[in-house]
Amino acid sequence: MKVFIIPLVALVMAVFVFMDARADDLKVNYADVYPPLSFGKMHDVHGVLPDLVHEIIEVEMGQAVSHQGKAWKRAQAEVWHGEADALVTSPNPERSRHAYISKLPVFQLAFRPYTRKFSRAYEAFKAATDLSGLEGLRFCDVHGNGWAAHFYKKHNISYHLTRSFDVCLGMLAIGRTDVVIHADFIIRELLRKISLVEHIYEHDLIFPESPNFHLMVSKKSDFGQEFLMSFDQTLENMKLSGRYDEIVARAVQAYGANQTAD
Numbered sequence: 662m663k664v665f666i667i668p669l670v671a672l673v674m675a676v677f678v679f680m681d682a683r684a685d686d687l688k689v690n691y692a693d694v695y696p697p698l699s700f701g702k703m704h705d706v707h708g709v710l711p712d713l714v715h716e717i718i719e720v721e722m723g724q725a726v727s728h729q730g731k732a733w734k735r736a737q738a739e740v741w742h743g744e745a746d747a748l749v750t751s752p753n754p755e756r757s758r759h760a761y762i763s764k765l766p767v768f769q770l771a772f773r774p775y776t777r778k779f780s781r782a783y784e785a786f787k788a789a790t791d792l793s794g795l796e797g798l799r800f801c802d803v804h805g806n807g808w809a810a811h812f813y814k815k816h817n818i819s820y821h822l823t824r825s826f827d828v829c830l831g832m833l834a835i836g837r838t839d840v841v842i843h844a845d846f847i848i849r850e851l852l853r854k855i856s857l858v859e860h861i862y863e864h865d866l867i868f869p870e871s872p873n874f875h876l877m878v879s880k881k882s883d884f885g886q887e888f889l890m891s892f893d894q895t896l897e898n899m900k901l902s903g904r905y906d907e908i909v910a911r912a913v914q915a916y917g918a919n920q921t922a923d
Contacts, residue, residue: 686727693730697916706730743881751872766873770844782839801829801838
């Protein structure tokens with residue numbers, strides 16, 4: 662009987678050591694269906710944002726990170742309630758009530774309109790410099806996209822909500838919606854993935870409201886403003902040295918985001 666006691670005690674102690682180590686991790690949530698920025702469930706999450714967080718926080722700052730991909734509404738709610746520590750997304754007034762926000766952006770995007778080739782919306786956006794004079798067009802976006810809620814409210818535009826942008830693009834291809842506005846970096850990859858590059862047109866117009874993605878740390882997290890100050894300083898140093906640009910270029914190549922829509 663004694664033979665089994667020591668291994669059992671050792672096993673229990675090892676579990677507690679592991680749990681203590683995990684408790685010290687910075688728990689970062691990501692959207693689980695947002696390629697190429699983030700995709701994959703729970704700890705099997707990949708993409709540009711997890712790669713950047715890994716390089717900035719784990720490699721440069723020496724802070725262990727637990728990366729988790731989840732449904733976007735749940736990912737945000739866990740951070741607001743302090744069940745997770747952080748996420749990377751665009752700031753808005755609601756998010757600033759729940760989280761401290763980094764001064765420097767982790768990643769920057771260019772938001773453009775996409776239309777079905779040779780449609781009425783296609784012709785309208787070919788000459789457009791903004792959203793004026795585009796009455797009657799149908800717009801599509803996704804549940805939980807705070808940027809869209811503020812953008813469409815500002816321009817007094819109603820829009821249809823779906824679960825993901827690949828659904829929006831599928832609707833666009835068959836004429837069930839007219840316009841999708843989102844980041845070219847993301848839409849180009851989705852168009853390639855779902856084989857709609859030949860049917861959907863990317864317009865030159867870039868909206869001035871295009872968001873920057875910042876690190877947001879829950880106000881209920883043990884990682885607070887002091888951590889964000891260190892994060893901002895680390896990121897600034899990486900950008901000055903050129904290391905940040907190298908990481909972004911590597912991530913773009915790794916996740917196929919350099920594919921373009923014709």
